[in-house]
Amino acid sequence: MEKGNKRVVKGWIFYDWANSVYNLVISSAIFPVFYANVTESHYLKTVGRDKLLPGENVMVEFFGFTLSNSVLFSYVLAASFLLVSILSPLLSGVADVTGSKKRFMQFFCYLGSFASISLFWFSPDHIEWGMLSIFLASMGFWNSLVFYNAFLPEIAEPKDHDNISARGFSMGYFGSMILLVICLSIIMLGDPAYTKYSFVLVGLWWMGFAQVTFRRLPHNVNKKAVKSGRIFKGVVELKRVFNEFRQTKRLKRYLLSFFFFNTGVQTVMLMAVVFAKKEIDWGEAGGDAGLIVAILLIQILGAGGAYLMSYISSLIGNLRTLIFVVIGWMILCIWAYWLQSPTEFYFLAAGIGLVMGGVQALSRSTYSKFLPTTDNHASYFSFYDVAEKIGIVLGLFFFGLMEYLTGNLRASVLSIVAFFAIGLVLLIFVPRKESAKGRKVLIASRLAALKAKEGLGE
Structure with a gap:
């Protein structure tokens, strides 16, 4: 396939515009507040009170177990990340063998979209069904990204990966911000009960704009034949790619570094x-409006940060730029420990926006650049995805553990600096080029794989 085709590249970028609304509206901004409010209202009705006691947790019943609403929410998300970590390598192996990345991407896109729409019927009276919707929406979003990211090295030359990746994240920030403003307008100008329509809009926006991507991305780029025994062949292919991956010094070290600094991110x-919400004194307003302003600020500067870091990387290189970005994250976490006022938090949000856009776009494009010559991009990106998801589970567990041990949420934020510090040290020792030994092993592995396919008549 011709690399650098503008129509195909724009189609690929458009999926960031389509899917990022889930990450902002459902993961970050509107659904968490909606979930907290409806579960709290249901709990107070159950105990016969009008408001919570100081320090009291909102408890929910989930399959006969009683636990706090925040713990349930974090457990369901963690479970979805773990399942994605298990499924993505297996499915990516099948996708590489059969050339069906686009089909898998479509399946998980529609799964996440319809699961988001089903949140319209979320009810604390049947919370098990509601949390299933959250679980499936998270699975759909994160699994679709595995196959989406794997298209990048197929549609563009390495020299263009930074710019294209940055354009994708920027489109995602702007698109999700537009829908968030629309949803907030409906809620504030209409009725708080209209909040549920936000989830319908997310699903329709996601699957609707994704059609641009699906029409333009190629199917089965390498013209691989689809034969029986797909799962077995997928496992065999994944094992072969993993053995190949182990021989790459630069890629292996980079992924280990990414695991740690991205856990912090x-x-x-x-x-x-x-x-x-807990540590900043927002006054009588309670902070909801202030938090929305901060989220919008992060989105706007995140788009700018992606382009800024892409430009800087063209001057000093990806690894050096990532080193400076990770140092920036460390400074922000240390500052967060001390800040008190909403104004200080806005400045913190601005800083997070700049480094967030930069680190996400550069992390993806750097990994893509470091891949060996291969047509197994989905398998390689599944390792990237597993590192990201296991890191999220580890980070959330560590964050909660530190608050439990210290009784101080600020100490949890400060402790995250350790992940950035480890990632920074590992990043410094990532080779600028693949070792000669590694290149020879990869070439030998590639030739052996080609001979094996020829022997099987593929």
Whole structure:
């Protein structure tokens, strides 16, 4: 396939515009507040009170177990990340063998979209069904990204990966911000009961704009024949790619570094709203409006940060740029420990937006650049995805553990610096080029794989 085709590249970028609304509206902004409000209202009705006691947790019944609403929410998300970590390598192996990345991407896109729409019927009276919707929406979003990211090295030359990746994230930030403003307008100008329509809009936006991507991305780029025994062949292919991956010094070291610094990034992003709600003095307003302003600020500067870091990387290289970005994250986490006022938090949000856009776009494009010559992009990107998801689970667990041990949420934020520090040290030792030994092993592995396919008549 011709690399650098503008129509195909724009189609690929458009999926960021389509799917990012889930990450903002459902994961970060509207659904967490909606979930907290409806479960609290249901709990107070159950205990016969009008408001919570100081320090009291909202408890919910889930398959006969009683636990707090926040713990249930975090457990369901963690379970979805773990299942994605298990499924994505297996399915990516099948996708590489059969050339069906686009089909898998479509399946998980529609799964996530319809699961988001089903949140319209979320009810604390039947919370098991509601949490299943959250579980499936998370699975659909994250699994679709495995196959989406795997298209990048197929549609563009390595020299263009940074710019294209940055354009994708920027489109995602702007698109999700537009829908968030639409949803907030419906809620504030209409009725709070209209909040549920936001989830319908997310699903329709996601699957609707994804059609642009699906029409333009190629199917089965390498013209692989679809034969019986797909799962077995997928496992065999994944095993072969993993053995090949183990021989890559640069890629292996980079992925290990990514595991640690991205654990810090994702933990901060997921827990920022919780931190701001509990630790910042918002006055009588309670902070909901202030948090929305901060989220919009992060989105706007995140788009700019993606382009800025892409430009800087063209001057000094990806690894050096990532080193400076990770140092920036460390400084922000240390500052977060001390800040008190909403104004300070807005400045923190601005800083997070700049480094968030930069680190996400550069992390993806750097990994893509470091891949060996291969047509097994989905398998390689599944390793990237597993590192990201296991990191999220580890980060959330560590964050909660530190708060439990210290009784101080600020200490949890400060402790996240350790992940950035480890990632920074590992990043410094990532080779600028693949070792000569590694290149020879990869070439030998590729030739052996080609001979094996020829022997099987593929």
